[in-house]
Amino acid sequence: MSRLNVTDSREMSAADAPAADIGARIELDSVAQVFMHGTEPVTALWDFSLSIPAGQFVSLVGPSGCGKTTVLGLLSGLVAASDGRVLVDGKQVTSPRRDVSYMFARDCLMPWRSVRKNVEFGMQARGVGKSERRAVADEWLERVGLGAYGNSQISKLSQGMRQRVAIARTLALTPRLILMDEPFAALDAQTRAFQQEHFTRLWEKLGCTVVFVTHDLTEAVRLSDRVVLMGSRPGRVLEDVQIDLPRPRRLADDLSDAKFVEYHTYLATRLAKEVHANARSAGGADEDGE
Numbered sequence: 001m002s003r004l005n006v007t008d009s010r011e012m013s014a015a016d017a018p019a020a021d022i023g024a025r026i027e028l029d030s031v032a033q034v035f036m037h038g039t040e041p042v043t044a045l046w047d048f049s050l051s052i053p054a055g056q057f058v059s060l061v062g063p064s065g066c067g068k069t070t071v072l073g074l075l076s077g078l079v080a081a082s083d084g085r086v087l088v089d090g091k092q093v094t095s096p097r098r099d100v101s102y103m104f105a106r107d108c109l110m111p112w113r114s115v116r117k118n119v120e121f122g123m124q125a126r127g128v129g130k131s132e133r134r135a136v137a138d139e140w141l142e143r144v145g146l147g148a149y150g151n152s153q154i155s156k157l158s159q160g161m162r163q164r165v166a167i168a169r170t171l172a173l174t175p176r177l178i179l180m181d182e183p184f185a186a187l188d189a190q191t192r193a194f195q196q197e198h199f200t201r202l203w204e205k206l207g208c209t210v211v212f213v214t215h216d217l218t219e220a221v222r223l224s225d226r227v228v229l230m231g232s233r234p235g236r237v238l239e240d241v242q243i244d245l246p247r248p249r250r251l252a253d254d255l256s257d258a259k260f261v262e263y264h265t266y267l268a269t270r271l272a273k274e275v276h277a278n279a280r281s282a283g284g285a286d287e288d289g290e
Contacts, residue, residue: 023055023209024088024099024176026075031084032234033070044070046234048084052226057203057210059220059227061267063275067235068213072179075211076102088177098126101175105182107166109154116141116150119169126173133172140168143202160191167199171206178203180212184219193251196223204247217271221245221263222254229270232278239270 033045044067052058060068073079074086077096086093088100101122109118119137128136141147144164154162163184170178184192200223203210214220220227221243229239243263254260 022174022176022207023053025054025090026050026052026177026209026211027085027087027090028071028074029085029087031074031086032082033067033074033079034082043234046236048236050228050237050240052209052211055207055209056225057200057212057223059212059214059224060230061214061217061220061227061271062230062235062238063232063271063278064215065233066230067233068230069181070235072102072181072211072213075177076100076179078102097177099174099176100179101170101173101177102179103166103170103181103183105185107159107162109162109165109169111154113154114150115146115152115154115157115165118154118165119172122169122173136172137168140172141165143171144168144198158191160187160195163187163195164198167195167202171202176208178208178210180210182214183212185215192219197249197251199223201248217264217267218254221260221267222249222251227263227267229267229274231274238274239267241267 028048028050031045031048032043033048035042035044048067048071050058050071060071062068070079074081075088075093077093077100080094088097110121113121116134116137119140120133123133123136138147138150141150144167146161146164146168149157149161154165157165163186166183184195187195196219212220212223217227224243227239227241227243228237229241230236231238241263245257245260245263
């Protein structure tokens, strides 16, 4: 473990980090989030603190139900924190922001609109003129390798192509912060690896901040500057691991890189320990109840 850089997210102040031209700075300070399940309160996050400097790519991993998607909801302004502070660029998040884009596990494309019209949708909602949004949409379709498909119907595209349309739609809004909730999970392994590599090439040129939720540790290590391991509900930061691997990263380098394997092994071991501890705790509670 000594060779891995495991940091304390409380000590890593995003405000002290060098500013990027496009990336947003993030602070979650002692955040708690409680939802109501019927008449019972459920604590999704508790004392959750995390700082992300401008331009970093940070992945959140952890057991199912640990609050990863809740963190994205808080950062997007779609969910209000029950307690604590959620800051983007030093300002409290109280509502959705125009410089934040959210990409879901499914592409969420509109089948009645053409490929180009799907990419234009966010810009249209913001009041961007027809000629400008068409030019921007065509530029991003070229960047994701779909320049010849602007007039195509969504139903005619493969799942991988649909996901590239979704990426183009996301990046066409020139976000300072991109929130991604398992965006490649629905793809087969080969297509998924291609999309990961293609997206990181685009991101490396942009410099925006990314918060990425995944259950795939290989994906997390491959893509990220940091991997934040969250504990079982209520969600909290267990480990904050700096991924010290050179960029650009390529899929073929993963399994041949001893340091990549070390990061993956450490995170997998730590995650398994948390899952097993939570399972024992839940079992013990049932026995006590009997």
